[in-house]
Amino acid sequence: MSTLPTFSDRVHGCLLGGALGDALGYAVETLDLRAIRAAYGPDGVTSPAVLPGALQFSDDTQLTLYTVDGLVDAIQWANDGVAADEAACLWLAYLRWLATQGETPPSSAPAPPPRWIDSQEVLHQRRGPGAACLSALLSGDMGTQSRPINPEAKGSGTVMRSAPFGLVPHIPAEVADRLAMNAAALTHGHPAALHGAAVVAVLIHAIVRDGLSLREAVAAGVARAHAANVPELARLLDAAVELADDDVSPERMTAILGGGWTADEAVAIAVYAVLASQTDAGGGGGGGGEHHFTSAIARAVNHDGDSDTTGAITGNILGALYGVQGLPAAWTARLEGADVVNAMARLLVEITSAE
Template identity: 60%
Template sequence: MNGQSGKVFGALLGGALGDAMGFAVEFSRMAEIRSAFGPDGLRDLAALPSPVPFSDDTQMTLYTLDGLLEALEWANQGLGADESAVLWLAYLRWLKTQGIALDPAAPNPPLRWIDSQTVLHQRRAPGNACISGLSGPDMGTKFRPVNPDSKGCGTVMRSAPFGLLPYVETEMVYRLSQDAASLTHGHPSALHSAAVFATLIHDLLDPSASLQDAAAVAVRRAGESGVPELSDRLSAAVELASSGPVSPEELTAALGEGWVAEEALAIAVYAALATASAGSPQEHFRAALAVAVNHDGDSGSTGSIAGNILGTFYGAAALPADWLAALEGRDVIEELARQFTAATAG
């Protein structure tokens, strides 16, 4: 598997691997992680009891993908669709998998293939803003925000699929991911962090892409966003990575714990860059995810985002076979990836 297809599979499965690894330690402090897994923390997904579950991060990423897939299906039939509205309906379907009834005044979208996959019908600590933002009767927008003060990382962790759209201008990727983020969050950092992440993924679709160059462009976009904390955190991540991995304590002191959007993105970018000297793509993937999840903070989201980044950069070949064998729901992720690559084939 190579080319565009390999990058789609790599991004989705890589994100799920990082999410699963991080979810195992997400609510533990670093001292607890070291006590459970040794002085270097958790470094091997295959060391966990199998199948290793992923969290709401992967669930919502897959529902983002399915929303885009539905919009593409309409387009391929010559029919237009409001992408944000289609994504809102997809997220409402996800909300139902969490055992939450939709608001009586909200639309009740028809079910699709993804909704019959019971492996996704698990409540895995979903973010409060994602739940509350979807629980009302109206669709959130940038101009009529829900949760206007929330900048939780729930926007970033689900936004990789926007970057996987081929033949789409970068500006459109930025806008689509921003608009989709506003369905649940209203703070500018939540919107722009998601958009900067999605366009980073989009840049990495290019077979000639450089990880360092793509990160530098992401820093530039963050600077142009008008959101100072996003620009500051991402710049700090690139600077910190220039000297290689630091201790988990130094990581969180410099970049935060990842519970909010700009911190989660910064930690993931740092993890990918700081471990870039690892020998092979698989060695780089393993090393980066270990850095991304071993800290006090939202290890599931930081692991998921780092996995998306390196899975896109290298493609599926970078994903360790023993990790994939241990992953919950791999068949569902792969089927959705196949459907998406078929719908986007030029």
């Protein structure tokens, strides 16, 4: 009988899985499906083995790790008996990420003191940062749900960094939900971007803290989408679940779910990918899962769209489900910055004393 992953296994798996999905998708993000197939064959890119050099992750993983650091900062304050504004800690973390991108916010923005993550050279690479994230942080103002910086922004820049909120132990799903929405509002204002981030957090929380199966966790995320009163988000997630039963072509997937450039589309594609691939692996949430992971990532990144983000969210979900032992070791060995990802995972586990 398989042993369920520990909390530490799930945290490491979620962050590493997201980085792996991000990296495989980042390799083909600028290519349309026809070009992907021309370069890698009819099934597209399915493994790092066909790629040269190290697997490089994008801004998606960079911001996910800075989200972890912002949460750790807030938890450290709380452990010291000092109440901290979690959203403010996250804003300061994102401002420090902004500096790694060679950008300087106006003098009206605070100058946060450096932390360990800021000295990691692998994160000082400009890997396609999103326009909304950059413009919001360069404004020098802290966005909130009631005072958004980019009120019409609904891009996937919120959902690709929201998995860590579902990893924080000892909090109910409602708190993970609130943290994700407040963090999303730092850069994006559209309801689909805010509530899409909450869906990701709730789904990850359902796996990691509630111990739900994949389908049960997806159902929790879909229910959260319906509660949001954001019709396009709920409609796309319903369509993703239905579509997964048929396991359609990439062309059919993007025709129905879109390319993942918006928050709602990106979450829908990830949900489709993890469910459609579950039959390949025989389901389950205990040991194993490597074939499920690789099959799902292939579905998530081979399409005309935002392949790194859809790959990242897919990897987050299945990494959380199976733990680090469910990830392909050959992929992890090729991942640039895997040591930094693991270090941030350890930091979150240690600071929360969850085990």
